[in-house]
Amino acid sequence: MVVVPQSMSYAQIATLPAEYGLYSAFVGVLIYCLFATSKDVSIGPVAVMSLTISQVIKHVQEKHPDQWEGPQIATTVAFICGLIVLAIGLLRLGWLVEFIPAPAVSGFMTGSAINIVAGQVPGLMGITGFDTRAATYKVIINTLKGLPNTTLDAAWGLTGLVALYSIRYICDGLGRRYPRRKRLFFFLSVFRNAFVIIVLTLASFLYCRHRKTSAGKYPIKILQNVPRGLKHVGPLHLDGNLVSALAPELPVSTIILLLEHIAISKSFGRVNNYKINPNQELIAIGVTNLVGTVFSAYPATGSFSRSALKSKSGVRTPAAGILTAVVVIVALYGLTPAFFWIPSAGLSAVIIHAVADLVASPSQVYRYWRVSPLEFCIWLAAVVVTIFSSIENGIYTSICTSLALLLIRIARPRGYFLGKVTLKLHGPSVAQPTATRDVYVPLNPKASLMNADVKVLPPAPGVIVYRLEESLVYPNSSMVNSVLVDYVKEHTRRGIDMSTVSMGDRPWNDPGPKPGQDENEENLKKPLLKAIVLDFTAVSQIDTTGIQSLVDTRNEVERWTDSPVEFHFATILSPWIRRALVAGGFGIGTPRVDIPKEIAAVVPYRGINFSGASPEKPDDIEEQQIAQTPSNASSSSVATAPITLEDTPFIHLDLVQAVRAAEKSALRSSDQISVSESESGSVLKS
Structure with missing residues (x-):
């Protein structure tokens, strides 16, 4: 009909x-x-x-x-x-x-x-x-x-x-x-x-x-x-x-x-x-x-x-x-x-x-605006071009703007520097003690959905925690490198005493301190960077350019600190991402300056070790105790065991484990520096 x-x-x-x-x-x-x-x-x-x-x-x-x-x-x-x-x-x-x-x-x-x-x-x-x-x-x-x-x-x-x-x-x-x-x-x-x-x-x-x-x-x-x-x-x-x-x-x-x-x-x-x-x-x-x-x-x-x-x-x-x-x-x-x-x-x-009936209703258009203002602009552009030009140009406009937005989102992804919030977890009954749980949220209050009265604590001095919200691939790797290096230079101490460096030996684009300003005084107030923790939860792909970007980041921050910097990685589920990181000299604790000429073989997971630390694992890494609680919440005791990934001690199962390992390493390095400076009769300004 x-x-x-x-x-x-x-x-x-x-x-x-x-x-x-x-x-x-x-x-x-x-x-x-x-x-x-x-x-x-x-x-x-x-x-x-x-x-x-x-x-x-x-x-x-x-x-x-x-x-x-x-x-x-x-x-x-x-x-x-x-x-x-x-x-x-x-x-x-x-x-x-x-x-x-x-x-x-x-x-x-x-x-x-x-x-x-x-x-x-x-x-x-x-x-x-x-x-x-x-x-x-x-x-x-x-x-x-x-x-x-x-x-x-x-x-x-x-x-x-x-x-x-x-x-x-x-x-x-x-x-x-x-x-x-x-x-x-x-x-x-x-x-x-x-x-x-x-x-x-x-x-x-x-x-x-x-x-x-x-x-x-x-x-x-x-x-x-x-x-x-x-x-x-x-x-x-x-x-x-x-x-x-x-x-x-x-x-x-x-x-x-x-x-x-x-x-x-x-x-x-x-x-x-x-x-x-x-x-x-x-x-x-x-x-x-x-x-x-x-x-x-x-x-x-x-x-x-x-x-x-x-x-x-x-x-x-x-x-x-x-x-x-x-x-x-x-x-x-x-x-x-x-x-x-x-x-x-x-x-x-x-x-x-x-x-x-094919015309979008006002409520539907308003939902586009509420969900994504940029996509609302795509919708509006398609309508306007179709009305004032032709349906052909309207379709091409909608497709091209959609692809452009996709490329922008890949090339300019969101990323957050994280801090810690400790949550109290109450047991199923009053008799059971209250446990705590560490949750990592953005340090910037505007980027976090936390209540205003919740205080976000930064990581231990010398540790930076960064969460990537997109795959690390060639369109965005340069931006990720810039964000990390700029943050390091702004919030951590320069390892070289620049007062001993002549103006002629400085980088050409380093203007040096202003007249009457003590450059070392401001520098010594900042902590020395010891470890960077990268949360790879949202990273599903990584390519050669992304690995090269991480290598560049490592080289630049180590030149800034004038000392080795540990890179810890959390929540990597893909063996291909793990393989790529190992090929770039990450995750295994062996420092490398450049990517090797030959691509490393696939490093498969060798299982989970419940008997203790790996013999190849450095002594300064602390493994998190992960508890498995029965679903019926019975009163029986809960067994705990350290979980490690063999061959890659700097790649961790979760973010909490990675941050704890980085913080302990930074603390031990700080203690060694204090002892060394005390023995030499110097005074550490911090």
Whole structure:
């Protein structure tokens, strides 16, 4: 009841005869159900794809006038796009769709819906004399200018649009008021498209049948002849010159074809609690469009409105598409004489009513702003560019800005210098003693969600704890290096007494102290850096540039401190990250200046040692006692044992263990320095 009027209406958007919309609908629902992994998605003509096809036809016919007809152009697009999408599915490259976020999809869908509505208002009002496929803002301006020229078509168009919304809102209200009959009112609401088209067609027939002019025109614009049956079945004649002319328009058509379908199928999979296979869905879309070219169909993809109706109707399997195909083929062979009198303004009303739901609601846009203001900007940019330029530029804008934001997030990740908060843990009963637990949170109060009265204690003097919030790879490794080195130089002591260094021996960009300023006095107030702890909890990848960045950081801070600095790593689960760190001279306690020429072999985990410390482990590392508490919280004693990672004593299981090891090492180093200076008769200023 919905697919037949919508298919003819969407063919009107694509500037194609109405029967081509029915061809696409018939092939889409029939072929897709044989390959689908979604039971709800309805394949066929859709508004955004139809608008894109109209733009493609306009582009080709402007560049090559009177050379190819619109149906041939549309069918060729279906063949090439279907072939590309099928190849993507067979090569299992469906994950590429994940690079386009939901706000970007919503943005160009909203802009396209506004574009379609603006382009259909002239047909609704009977206004002619300008290009309705121009930029949206131009169409709106020309429509406003043409309002005084409104024709009798508006009586059918406005009446149909008001009736569609009235039936919808009345049925929804009655469904809420009478919950037991909600399903009945839902199906009555579903019939509104067919009901309105039937009434408007009957009114058009009664009014126009005796008012045909001598020139063969009627008082209002009607659909007129729709060929009966499948009149254009046959193999596609692929024209190489046409393919060359279509080449600039193919990327955007392919993106819409696969992106809209995957977004819709995933959405209904979440709603109805089943999982789709994106690659199989792309195969289904590709095969559907390739077979559709035999029937002269234009590109078909998933329809949101018809899929929602299928879902609410309670379909159980994709085989529901077979029934829809039967209805469409019956309409093609049995109802085409009645299609003659369908008013074009009524089809415009159906389009506006269906497409308006694609416009993002204010509450949805506000949620984009609440979740991510940057993604809201992407959504807004896609809408604005689509309205003031074209749907093609809107899609490219949303994709490019999304990828740019992704690169920025990778290249400029968040990172935090951490401090400690000790939490008190109460036992299950009053008789059991209270335990404590150390939690590491950002030192900056603004970056932490802790209460204002909670005091965050910095690590022991000479220890820095830093948490990376992104993989350490080539786009961001330089920034991580700069952040660590700058923090070290600002908060820790320089190991060299700069008063003994002449100005000529200083780095060229080191201006030295200001006149009258004692450089060593400020320097000696700071602690000497002994250890850096890096929390790798959020690090899933590390590459050669990232390792080189860590090597550079180690070299720079050791030049600053003029003494060795230990690097401790916490929560590394990937053996490949562990391998990379060992290859860079980290984690094993053996200092190295540069990356070795040969890549180290994979160092697998050798198991967990519960018997004590590793014989290769340095004596100044303290292992944390990790307790395992039974889930039933019984009164039995809790066994504890030290857990170590063999061969890599500077790579720790968790952050608490890493910080304790670093703090003990720094404390022992400080004690050794104090003893050494006392023996030499010097005084340590701290």
